[in-house]
Amino acid sequence: MREVINARFDERYVEETLENGLHVVLWHKPDYEKSYFMMATPLGALDMEQVDAKGNRIQYPAGIAHFLEHKMFEDEEMDVMEQFSAMGANVNAFTSYQETCYYFSTSKDIEKPLELLLDFVQKLSISDASVEKEKGIIIQELHMYKQMSDTSLLMELFTSLFVKHPMRYDIGGDDASVQAITKEQLEDCYRRNYHPQRMLLVGVTAKDPRFVMEIIKRNQAKKQFPHIEIVERGYEEEPKTVARKEYRFEMDVSTPKHAIAYKLEGIADAKKRKQCEWAIALALDVMFTTLNPDYQKWMDEGIINDYFGYEVDLGNDYGFIVLYGETQKTQAFMELVEEHMKKLLDQKIDAACLEQLKRRYYGTMVRSLNRFDEIAISFMRSYFAGLDFYDSIELVSQITQADIDAALAHIDLEQKACVHLYPKKSKNS
Structure with missing residues (x-):
């Protein structure tokens, strides 16, 4: 033992x-x-x-x-x-x-x-x-x-x-x-x-x-x-291209919902994969949260609301970034995401801002050591991925601008899929 x-x-x-x-x-x-x-x-x-x-x-x-x-x-x-x-x-x-x-x-x-x-x-x-x-x-x-x-x-x-x-x-x-x-x-x-x-x-x-x-x-x-x-x-080689670029459907919702996803290639090395995931997440935080001076303007104009969010997920044979929102202003939302994803690829994060974000994520992970379920799940996922548990915690504090640049180079904006969920049309409309 x-x-x-x-x-x-x-x-x-x-x-x-x-x-x-x-x-x-x-x-x-x-x-x-x-x-x-x-x-x-x-x-x-x-x-x-x-x-x-x-x-x-x-x-x-x-x-x-x-x-x-x-x-x-x-x-x-x-x-x-x-x-x-x-x-x-x-x-x-x-x-x-x-x-x-x-x-x-x-x-x-x-x-x-x-x-x-x-x-x-x-x-x-x-x-x-x-x-x-x-x-x-x-x-x-x-x-x-x-x-x-x-x-x-x-x-x-x-x-x-x-x-x-x-x-x-x-x-x-x-x-x-x-x-x-x-x-x-x-x-x-x-x-x-x-x-x-x-x-x-x-x-x-x-x-x-x-x-x-x-x-x-x-x-x-x-x-x-x-x-x-x-x-x-087992793995079967996945094409780099998306299966379908745009899809629309209807359900019983009051406000349209939209999701835009960018397809990424997976990364076999577990440590590099986690590092890349953290780096992209940090870049997204700077571009699509209140750290962006335009964020409140988007809220005020009704382009986004509290439902707005994003995720990045990387596996050893798949990956994606998804941004989602709930708005009547479909075209404005689409343009906002596309414009700022282009800016994302060229952005340099202010050093002080980067350190602030890293400390925030690091602090969240350290606090999770008081949650028994978080310890068990995080340890389990690190173990099955072949990562040392403590190394996986420390990884975010070691991210540099060079790491972010390398991670953003992983993104191909051409490989994009858009899905739109609209309210059902009434029989009388």
Whole structure:
């Protein structure tokens, strides 16, 4: 068991890879009553194709990771959620594009809920009948999300950006892909991706790490896991061009919503990728927040409102910048974004302003070390990306103007997709 101490942040954790391959990280927070534990696998919505060590390619329907998340809570002998509740613990799970995570929090004894977390995540019990029943539940869930304007806007944007990449699918898949999922595929996907060698357990607790580690080791010693071929996400080369440049649709909204996205190439090196993402985010902050003297004017003229925002997301094989707004002044909004994205590529950030922004982001990340869920999720994502957790925190404070220049050179303004959501026209109009 290795102890990692960071004197600068006054934080410590221990970590150990168990004999079965499960990597355990226990973050010690002696001054807190609450405990938080998360078990995660790097199986996400992007894993529609996986490649094993022998080069065999395994294909899965879109949404299989999310489907598995649903089925993990199914147990013929007990109601998993009720069991956690009876122990005074709150349990939940989520599937993202990159990972699937199961977690619980409690202010009471941790031993029983921790045992239960390990047991239910390391056991899949499904039948053909239960899989067929779940399809209807998931499709109903997907249809519910489609009624949400922001979700629909984002999904249409991803459909516009990507030609082949799995990002063009909803995390839950679609009606056809969900219907195509079989019991055998779920079991195969589970076997390959929920093996201890693929998984990470992060605990944030006041309990003595040695005591907690013994609970975990005793639990794991009782179980046998078959040998597996380690799999990696498969990749298909994505064209640099967008799938469609412009798309319009209607929903029950009162004000039109617009999203403009610029397609970026992914960056394989995790540290360079994170550095580039931070650099672009800092540049966007200077151009599209109150740091820009014109920002209040845009608000006053109704070109933007409080809904206005932007994001940058870079993966190892995809990337995009998206700016979105809610306004009746469609043309003015489009022109504003296009004009200032051009200015963005040439901007030099005032040194004092850059330091202020870096300190703001750095401070936010340091404060997140008091949030147990933030610690677990951030550590998990750094671990699966192959990044040192503390290095990923320090990265933003090291960004220079040269880094920003290099990151902005990554942007091709020609590879742009626009999506417009308008209110439904009344039958009388």
